[in-house]
Amino acid sequence: MVKKRVHEVAKELNIESKEVIQQLSKMGVKVKSHMSTLEDNEAEQVLNHFKSQEKRVDTVKVQQRNNATRERDTSSRHSGNQNRRNRADRGPGLVDRVPSRPPDRRFTEKPARANGPGGGAANNVAKPKRREEYSRPVKQANNAPPQQNQQTQPNQGPPKRTGNAAHEQQPRPFVRKQQEQQPRQEQQRPGQPRQPRPAEQARRNDRNQPARDKGFSDKPQRFQKSFGQQGAPATGPKIKAAEKGKPDKIKALEKTKAQERIKQVEKQAFKEKEVKGKFDKGNRFDKFDNRKAGGKGPRRKNFAQQKQAPVKTPVKEKKPIVIGESIIVKSLAEKMSISAGEVIKKLMELGILATINQEIDADTATLVANDLGFQVDIKIEVDKETMLVQEQEDAPDTLLARPCVVTIMGHVDHGKTSLLDAIRKSNVIATEAGGITQHIGAYQVEHKGKKITFVDTPGHEAFTAMRARGAKITDIAILVVAADDGVMPQTIEAINHARAAEVPIIVAVNKIDKEDAQPEKVKRQLTEYNLVAEEWGGETIFVEVSAREKQNLNELLEMILLVAEIGEYKANPNRAARGTVIEAELDKGRGPVATVLVQNGTLKVGDFIIAGVAYGKVRAMMDHTGRRVKKAGPSMPVEVLGFSEVPPAGELFYAVEDEKLGKQVIGERQVKKREEDLKVTAPKVSLDDLFNQIQEGQVKELNIIIKADVQGSVEAVKQALQQISTEEVRVNAIHGGVGAVTETDIMLASASNAIIIGFNVRPDVNARKALEAEKVDIRLYRVIYDAIEDIKAAMSGLLEPEYKEVILGRVEVRKTFKVSKVGTIAGCYVTEGKITRDSGIRVIRDGIVIHEGTLESLKRFKDDAREVNQGYECGMTIEKFNDLREGDQLEAFTMEAVKRELA
Numbered sequence: 001m002v003k004k005r006v007h008e009v010a011k012e013l014n015i016e017s018k019e020v021i022q023q024l025s026k027m028g029v030k031v032k033s034h035m036s037t038l039e040d041n042e043a044e045q046v047l048n049h050f051k052s053q054e055k056r057v058d059t060v061k062v063q064q065r066n067n068a069t070r071e072r073d074t075s076s077r078h079s080g081n082q083n084r085r086n087r088a089d090r091g092p093g094l095v096d097r098v099p100s101r102p103p104d105r106r107f108t109e110k111p112a113r114a115n116g117p118g119g120g121a122a123n124n125v126a127k128p129k130r131r132e133e134y135s136r137p138v139k140q141a142n143n144a145p146p147q148q149n150q151q152t153q154p155n156q157g158p159p160k161r162t163g164n165a166a167h168e169q170q171p172r173p174f175v176r177k178q179q180e181q182q183p184r185q186e187q188q189r190p191g192q193p194r195q196p197r198p199a200e201q202a203r204r205n206d207r208n209q210p211a212r213d214k215g216f217s218d219k220p221q222r223f224q225k226s227f228g229q230q231g232a233p234a235t236g237p238k239i240k241a242a243e244k245g246k247p248d249k250i251k252a253l254e255k256t257k258a259q260e261r262i263k264q265v266e267k268q269a270f271k272e273k274e275v276k277g278k279f280d281k282g283n284r285f286d287k288f289d290n291r292k293a294g295g296k297g298p299r300r301k302n303f304a305q306q307k308q309a310p311v312k313t314p315v316k317e318k319k320p321i322v323i324g325e326s327i328i329v330k331s332l333a334e335k336m337s338i339s340a341g342e343v344i345k346k347l348m349e350l351g352i353l354a355t356i357n358q359e360i361d362a363d364t365a366t367l368v369a370n371d372l373g374f375q376v377d378i379k380i381e382v383d384k385e386t387m388l389v390q391e392q393e394d395a396p397d398t399l400l401a402r403p404c405v406v407t408i409m410g411h412v413d414h415g416k417t418s419l420l421d422a423i424r425k426s427n428v429i430a431t432e433a434g435g436i437t438q439h440i441g442a443y444q445v446e447h448k449g450k451k452i453t454f455v456d457t458p459g460h461e462a463f464t465a466m467r468a469r470g471a472k473i474t475d476i477a478i479l480v481v482a483a484d485d486g487v488m489p490q491t492i493e494a495i496n497h498a499r500a501a502e503v504p505i506i507v508a509v510n511k512i513d514k515e516d517a518q519p520e521k522v523k524r525q526l527t528e529y530n531l532v533a534e535e536w537g538g539e540t541i542f543v544e545v546s547a548r549e550k551q552n553l554n555e556l557l558e559m560i561l562l563v564a565e566i567g568e569y570k571a572n573p574n575r576a577a578r579g580t581v582i583e584a585e586l587d588k589g590r591g592p593v594a595t596v597l598v599q600n601g602t603l604k605v606g607d608f609i610i611a612g613v614a615y616g617k618v619r620a621m622m623d624h625t626g627r628r629v630k631k632a633g634p635s636m637p638v639e640v641l642g643f644s645e646v647p648p649a650g651e652l653f654y655a656v657e658d659e660k661l662g663k664q665v666i667g668e669r670q671v672k673k674r675e676e677d678l679k680v681t682a683p684k685v686s687l688d689d690l691f692n693q694i695q696e697g698q699v700k701e702l703n704i705i706i707k708a709d710v711q712g713s714v715e716a717v718k719q720a721l722q723q724i725s726t727e728e729v730r731v732n733a734i735h736g737g738v739g740a741v742t743e744t745d746i747m748l749a750s751a752s753n754a755i756i757i758g759f760n761v762r763p764d765v766n767a768r769k770a771l772e773a774e775k776v777d778i779r780l781y782r783v784i785y786d787a788i789e790d791i792k793a794a795m796s797g798l799l800e801p802e803y804k805e806v807i808l809g810r811v812e813v814r815k816t817f818k819v820s821k822v823g824t825i826a827g828c829y830v831t832e833g834k835i836t837r838d839s840g841i842r843v844i845r846d847g848i849v850i851h852e853g854t855l856e857s858l859k860r861f862k863d864d865a866r867e868v869n870q871g872y873e874c875g876m877t878i879e880k881f882n883d884l885r886e887g888d889q890l891e892a893f894t895m896e897a898v899k900r901e902l903a
């Protein structure tokens with residue numbers, strides 16, 4: 001193409017060469033004179049510049065004339081199409097009008113869009129590239145008869161634009177996207193069958209402007225039409241001609257005014273663009289427009305529209321809203337500063353019918369908020385305790401094998417301590433008084449390069465006591481049975497305790513060095529308890545050992561490692577430690593000292609640890625040999641110094657990386673503890689509540705511990721109970737034994753959520769104490785039938801309330817009178833509480849109850865009395881009892897129906 005000279009360009013623009021040269025110098029292009037040649041792009045830029053200015057003047061003028069009309073016409077449309085209007089108002093492409101950008105090449109096509117028959121010629125001024133790109137619409141516009149074109153301009157119906165195949169067939173991806181998003185845009189286009197007058201035409205042009213704008217991002221036809229329109233004859237040239245006729249001064253003035261307005265619009269648009277939040281969907285269009293800075297988008301030409309649109313409140317930046325696990329509809333609306341109605345509408349769209357005060361879950365709230373352009377942060381309030389425990393979850397790939405933890409159980413004197421001692425090759429027994437284990441300790445031994453941790457407990461009691469506290473430290477139980485003594489009551493207890501904890505059992509038949517050792521007898525006896533030796537077809541590992549002679553100890557260790565291998569005990573050493581306090585005491589010199597077993601993670605000196613309400617920094621750690629260590633990994637027992645107070649044995653401890661969190665947890669625990677101290681906790685499982693618990697699905701198995709005066713009763717109850725299992729609840733006798741109900745029974749019941757049933761036995765003193773703390777349900781019976789009936793009734797919810805004696809008061813006999821036909825009348829003084837006419841009465845002489853009966857009469861002076869209170873005198877006779885003496889103590893009592901509890 002022949003390069004243009006400055007004067008040629010000026011001629012084309014109908015302006016002076018000087019103006020062109022000035023503009024060129026503004027653009028940084030230096031030219032010597034009006035004869036200088038210009039590069040294609042330079043000429044194009046200059047042309048664009050002046051054309052766009054012309055266009056702006058034109059548009060602004062037309063706009064001015066049609067302001068009022070458009071205000072009216074558009075208002076209804078806008079209100080119904082807020083979103084679309086927003087998008088138009090936000091002015092996708094507004095950024096392109098920032099003055100620093102190169103001139104908008106689009107306006108070189110202005111003649112084609114807003115010209116008359118001469119449009120074609122004007123069009124030729126546009127750059128070849130541009131013509132090439134839009135050759136089809138331009139060509140069609142030029143070829144089309146003027147009348148048709150004039151009709152086409154306002155009537156932007158798609159059928160008239162079908163000729164623009166290039167654009168129709170190859171809509172750009174973003175166009176297609178918009179097409180999906182705004183299918184209703186089509187309706188926005190008013191059809192105009194008649195040929196409009198120029199003024200009307202201009203108004204329509206203007207009115208249609210937003211539609212054209214949207215059309216760009218609308219259907220392909222519309223997109224194509226927008227461009228096709230450029231070739232259509234329009235009223236533009238006439239306006240332009242009128243412009244030409246005006247005196248230069250007026251023109252210049254108008255130009256300046258128009259430019260000012262344009263600047264304002266641009267400024268406003270720029271501001272809007274800046275404040276537009278990232279959550280604004282429209283943003284994507286802006287980005288697109290920025291990319292297309294060449295300015296082909298028809299959206300960018302709508303200056304008048306931009307200017308005239310009421311300056312919109314800048315779109316507020318939408319901050320993410322914070323919600324919890326759920327939120328009330330009203331609150332959600334408030335958080336978004338919108339009406340609850342809008343939220344309810346959105347919910348309905350999602351198929352959820354909700355009222356203003358209804359609670360919706362976080363997921364639903366998120367959907368609604370996202371739909372409305374808000375991001376949502378869900379913050380679920382978790383109590384610190386949960387946070388602490390949650391932090392303890394380990395990913396499977398972080399877990400490594402850890403030493404197994406073994407507990408030795410068995411009957412008294414069967415050799416537990418001796419065996420443990422023999423294994424760790426030291427002589428503990430010599431240092432212990434009477435050879436009885438004095439403390440709970442834990443030690444580690446190594447066999448074939450693998451460590452085994454032994455917890456030395458005085459039998460299974462401590463084991464169960466820990467379990468009752470929720471601590472599960474034992475992986476494997478070694479049941480020591482002396483070969484010369486055989487299975488004894490505590491052997492059975494130990495079996496039941498281990499089973500209740502679902503811990504595998506290895507039987508160590510000890511003292512086989514003894515002459516009267518009968519290991520086969522032990523095996524036979526244990527088959528009765530479902531511990532069948534492997535050689536007898538069972539699955540239980542039996543190892544015959546002698547703690548004294550150190551016989552077969554390696555075999556025992558090997559068997560332990562074998563069971564450990566099957567158990568695949570694992571932990572994550574690379575994390576904050578957690579474990580269990582095995583024992584703790586207050587040492588005069590060292591302060592609180594706790595032996596802890598690390599069960600997960602690694603405990604280090606300096607760690608902040610908490611156990612129950614005790615906390616502190618680990619000051620020092622010692623292993624089982626008394627050596628100072630700096631860290632202790634999984635399954636390692638260590639003595640820890642640094643606790644603020646003595647933590648209870650069985651308490652779980654945590655090393656807390658976040659000391660603040662640790663202290664918060666302690667605070668929460670202290671509050672909880674105080675609350676728990678105040679309220680009486682209900683029994684874990686009780687016959688009274690059994691039916692409800694069954695109904696609620698809380699109880700599927702009813703664990704029962706049976707204690708009786710003779711073994712026969714234990715067996716009889718076991719069998720009877722097994723027969724009353726139902727589909728809902730299985731009755732499980734987890735332990736049975738002869739003798740009083742002991743503390744151990746209480747602990748087992750507590751740990752296993754069991755009920756204790758006693759026949760002709762009573763809880764001993766320690767058991768009574770333990771009961772207060774553990775709230776276990778104990779039922780004492782004289783007849784087996786009653787027990788079975790009670791459990792049946794409890795399971796079906798028919799348990800009758802029980803009657804309990806309530807002491808009303810105490811009365812002292814001060815004087816007695818014998819009256820014939822009446823009997824002995826006692827003159828009394830109420831020392832405590834009160835006595836009522838219908839009281840039961842118990843006569844106690846020298847601490848012994850000598851009579852129990854009912855009152856015959858109760859009088860204050862000579863009058864009958866219903867009740868006499870403390871500090872008053874009264875007279876009374878007792879039914880069928882006349883042997884009252886001065887100094888007798890009378891106890892007034894009544895029987896009250898109460899919920900069944902401790903017998």
Ligand SMILES: Nc1nc2c(ncn2[C@@H]2O[C@H](COP(=O)(O)OP(=O)(O)OP(=O)(O)O)[C@@H](O)[C@H]2O)c(=O)[nH]1
Binds near residue numbers: 414415418
């Ligand atoms: N002959 C023989 N005696 C043993 C063997 N093992 C332990 N004893 C003896 O049995 C008695 C009891 O042993 P301990 O180890 O104290 O038994 P324990 O089960 O720990 O007893 P408690 O701690 O009281 O429950 C001691 O006198 C031991 O010397 C053994 O293998 N052979």
